[in-house]
Structures are given as structure tokens and as C-alpha cells.
Amino acid sequence: MIGYMDKIKEISERILKEGKVDIIVGFRKGSLPMMNEPCVVKKAEDVKNLVWDSNCGINLVNYLTNRKEKIGIIAKGCDTRNIVTHIVENKIKKEQLFIIGVPCTGMIDKNKVASKVDSEIIEVTENENTIKVKTKTNEIELNKTDLLQENCSICVHRNPVVYDELVAELIEEPKDIDRYASVKAVESMSAEEKWNYFEDLISTCIRCYACRNACPLCYCPTCFVDESRPQWVGKGQDKSDIRTFHFLRAFHCAGRCTDCGSCERACPMGIKVRDFTKKLEKDCVELFGWEAGMTLKERPPLDEFKLNDPEDFIY
Amino acid sequence: MSDWEPKIVSFFCNWCTYGAADLAGVSRLEHPTNTRVIRVPCSGRISPKFILAALRKGADGVWVSGCHPGDCHYIEGNYYARRKFALMKNLLEHMGIEPGRVQFSWISSAESTKYVTVINEVVSKIKALGPRKNFIKSKN
Numbered sequence: 246m247i248g249y250m251d252k253i254k255e256i257s258e259r260i261l262k263e264g265k266v267d268i269i270v271g272f273r274k275g276s277l278p279m280m281n282e283p284c285v286v287k288k289a290e291d292v293k294n295l296v297w298d299s300n301c302g303i304n305l306v307n308y309l310t311n312r313k314e315k316i317g318i319i320a321k322g323c324d325t326r327n328i329v330t331h332i333v334e335n336k337i338k339k340e341q342l343f344i345i346g347v348p349c350t351g352m353i354d355k356n357k358v359a360s361k362v363d364s365e366i367i368e369v370t371e372n373e374n375t376i377k378v379k380t381k382t383n384e385i386e387l388n389k390t391d392l393l394q395e396n397c398s399i400c401v402h403r404n405p406v407v408y409d410e411l412v413a414e415l416i417e418e419p420k421d422i423d424r425y426a427s428v429k430a431v432e433s434m435s436a437e438e439k440w441n442y443f444e445d446l447i448s449t450c451i452r453c454y455a456c457r458n459a460c461p462l463c464y465c466p467t468c469f470v471d472e473s474r475p476q477w478v479g480k481g482q483d484k485s486d487i488r489t490f491h492f493l494r495a496f497h498c499a500g501r502c503t504d505c506g507s508c509e510r511a512c513p514m515g516i517k518v519r520d521f522t523k524k525l526e527k528d529c530v531e532l533f534g535w536e537a538g539m540t541l542k543e544r545p546p547l548d549e550f551k552l553n554d555p556e557d558f559i560y
Numbered sequence: 561m562s563d564w565e566p567k568i569v570s571f572f573c574n575w576c577t578y579g580a581a582d583l584a585g586v587s588r589l590e591h592p593t594n595t596r597v598i599r600v601p602c603s604g605r606i607s608p609k610f611i612l613a614a615l616r617k618g619a620d621g622v623w624v625s626g627c628h629p630g631d632c633h634y635i636e637g638n639y640y641a642r643r644k645f646a647l648m649k650n651l652l653e654h655m656g657i658e659p660g661r662v663q664f665s666w667i668s669s670a671e672s673t674k675y676v677t678v679i680n681e682v683v684s685k686i687k688a689l690g691p692r693k694n695f696i697k698s699k700n
Binding site: 428431432436437438439440441442443444469475477479483484485486488489492493495496499500521524525528529532533546547550552554555556558559560 | 608609612613616629630636639640642643644645646647648649650651652653654655656657658659663664665666667678681694695696697698
């Protein structure tokens with residue numbers, strides 16, 4: 246994916262110069278290794294700042310909500326599905342966008358890299374299939390496939406769904422992947438075990454709302470955590486409040502979540518918050534045959550119904 | 561604990577189940593008194609927040625009841641509700657709320673006998689599960 250960089254710059258420069266877009270939303274190098282930061286490019290001469298490698302896991306669609314200008318956006322498979330969701334939910338118009346589609350081979354989990362070395366990482370350089378990690382004491386080469394974010398390792402929609410131009414040939418989608426193995430593992434537990442599993446999972450949550458802020462789906466003018474009359478969720482560290490927050494955050498993403506992994510990536514405590522959304526994703530597939538962001542023609546599952554929807558749980 | 565009785569928060573649709581409960585009452589049909597009824601305009605009005613709030617305040621069970629599909633006063637409110645409930649119930653149970661704590665039913669305003677059958681069923685199921693211990697907000 247590192248090889249996409251030149252093509253991304255070339256396209257960005259061209260569409261800026263031609264006036265097809267006012268701004269480009271992409272990534273530039275961050276101040277720390279493996280921390281690319283989102284950036285907005287307004288002038289063709291600044292295109293040189295753009296980067297693309299396996300540390301671009303943040304979902305840039307977060308920056309499209311309610312924008313009025315013409316925007317060029319660099320988007321991976323999951324990002325384009327979020328763009329579709331945004332268009333369907335009237336948060337942006339298709340005509341405003343120039344989507345630079347990136348066939349994605351997965352993003353690196355920086356925590357996994359950190360766990361492979363025992364001192365501070367000074368520099369990380371990336372090749373096509375490996376990364377070189379340099380610390381104060383030594384230098385090692387690691388295989389990229391062992392370091393992927395969990396959602397990327399089970400991703401089956403790596404290619405962009407909608408795009409105006411591609412930076413490379415579409416890649417083959419992986420087959421024979423059990424996307425819901427983690428959900429099934431929890432489903433096989435007893436009620437008490439499930440309760441304890443999630444209690445353990447969110448025990449370190451500090452209510453920073455980074456998962457919410459990183460999520461392109463979370464754009465309510467007033468978030469339910471900020472509502473005060475009535476106050477549905479307390480603001481403190483009460484365990485039931487923390488769990489209510491995670492429950493409702495996930496439920497708001499029902500039928501919309503594309504499993505881009507931004508929430509998990511953003512969590513400073515390393516909580517696997519995707520365990521909540523993944524269950525809803527699985528249910529939407531099983532109950533309504535729905536995968537988020539795959540088509541512009543259909544409404545999301547909670548915005549429509551069928552006469553024969555499952556109701557075996559209702560008296 | 562032998563004399564423990566569950567407290568069940570019930571959300572009834574104004575146009576059907578609320579009427580059925582009323583009809584059961586005026587018809588002198590005997591039924592349990594464990595429910596605390598909240599009247600809502602439509603089962604589609606129910607937000608997951610309501611159900612979580614009831615549980616967090618210590619309800620032993622929650623029961624949501626609306627009109628039969630096709631009979632909604634607002635034409636299609638309960639169809640949307642049905643999808644919402646399916647996902648919500650599954651997620652609640654996925655994170656460790658025992659199956660049966662949250663129940664759903666369709667009861668029309670003429671079905672006072674169905675109302676009595678279902679309320680007996682709901683109460684006995686929640687009784688069997690015992691008092692709730694988790695997900696209750698501690699009082700400071």
C-alpha cells in the first residue's frame with residue numbers, strides 16, 4: 246500500500262488544480278511513529294504533505310458530516326461504506342464528493358507492534374509486506390499480516406464500494422473468513438459468564454468518549470450522554486452508567502456500523518469496544534440480510550421494515 | 561425470599577394493550593398485580609433508553625406490548641418497533657441480561673383473555689429468574 250502514495254498525490258494535485266474539489270481530506274505524517282494524522286489540503290502545492298501507509302486507520306468520513314464545499318477524500322473499503330451511509334442519511338451529497346478509492350490490505354495495530362518490542366519505538370519504516378521497527382536498543386523486521394488490526398484481519402470488503410478514481414487495481418477479497426468468531430465465542434457463554442465478560446471488558450473505561458468521537462456515525466447534535474432532562478446516562482464512573490453508555494453507543498450504530506475499527510483504535514485504554522457493535526452487525530445480517538454501506542438504493546434496516554420480519558420472540 | 565414478588569415495568573400502547581388491560585379489569589378477570597403500567601402512544605415510541613432506565617432503576621422485568629402487526633393506529637409504528645426490539649433484545653442478552661427479563665407481546669384492545677394469559681406467563685417467567693442483581697445503578 247505504501248506504493249499508492251505517488252498516485253494519491255498525483256490525483257489530488259490534478260483535481261485541486263482543475264477545481265473539481267475545494268479541499269482534499271487525507272493523512273499527513275504525525276509527530277510519533279505509526280501515528281498519521283488527518284489533514285486537509287487546500288492548495289495544490291501542499292499535496293506533497295499527504296502520506297499513505299498502513300497507519301491510516303482513522304475513518305476520514307468523520308470530517309464529511311454536514312460539509313458544504315466540494316471535497317476530495319481518500320477512502321479505504323470501510324470508509325467508502327461510511328460515505329454511502331452518510332449519503333443515504335443526507336449528511337453529504339454525492340455530487341460534492343470526489344472519492345479517491347484505495348484498495349486496502351489492512352491497517353496496523355500499533356499496540357501489537359509495541360508488544361513485540363521492549364523499549365520505546367523510535368522509527369518505523371514500511372515496505373510492501375513487512376515493517377522495520379527501530380528502538381533505542383535494536384532493530385527488527387516484522388510481518389505486516391501478523392500486526393493487522395483485528396477488524397482488518399477479518400475484513401471482506403477491502404475494495405471501495407463507490408469511487409471516482411482508484412489509486413490501484415482492485416484486489417481480491419479474502420474468502421473463508423469467519424467474521425463473527427468473536428461474537429460466537431460470547432454467544433456460547435451462559436448469561437452470568439457473558440455479564441462477567443463484558444464487566445471485565447469495560448472495567449478500564451474512563452468515559453473519555455474517544456470511541457464516540459472517532460466514529461463517523463456519531464453526529465447527533467446532542468449526544469445521549471449529554472442529555473440532562475431526562476438524564477438517561479449518569480456522568481460518573483458507576484458501572485451501570487458505563488455499561489449503558491456502551492450499550493447505547495453500539496445500538497445507535499445498529500445497521501450502520503461498517504466495522505472500520507476507528508472506535509477501537511481510538512480507545513486509550515485498549516478496550517475492545519467492537520465486541521458490542523459486532524453483535525449488532527451479525528444480527529443485521531442474520532435477521533434482515535443487511536450489510537451497512539453496500540448500496541445507495543436501500544434504506545438502513547431500522548428505517549424500514551418487511552411484513553414478515555422475524556418475531557418469534559414476541560407473544 | 562419466599563414472599564418476594566417481582567416488580568415489572570410495562571410499556572403498553574394506548575390503542576391496544578392498554579385497552580386490553582382495562583377491559584380485563586372491568587371484566588373482573590383475575591390477574592397478577594406485579595406490573596407497573598406506563599402508557600405510551602405507540603410501541604414505536606419505545607426507545608431502548610426507556611427499557612434500560614427501567615432495568616437500571618431496579619425493575620425485575622420489563623414488558624413491552626403493542627398492537628398486532630397491521631393494526632397499528634399509526635399504520636406502521638409497530639413494524640419499526642419490531643425490528644428495534646429484535647436487535648435490542650439480542651444485544652441485551654448478549655451482554656448478560658438473562659433471557660426473559662425483557663418481554664414483548666402483541667395484544668389488541670379486545671383480547672382481554674390473551675392479556676391475562678400473557679401477564680401470567682410474563683410474571684411466572686420473571687419470578688423463576690428471581691430478583692435482579694446486576695445492572696442496577698447504585699445509590700450514592
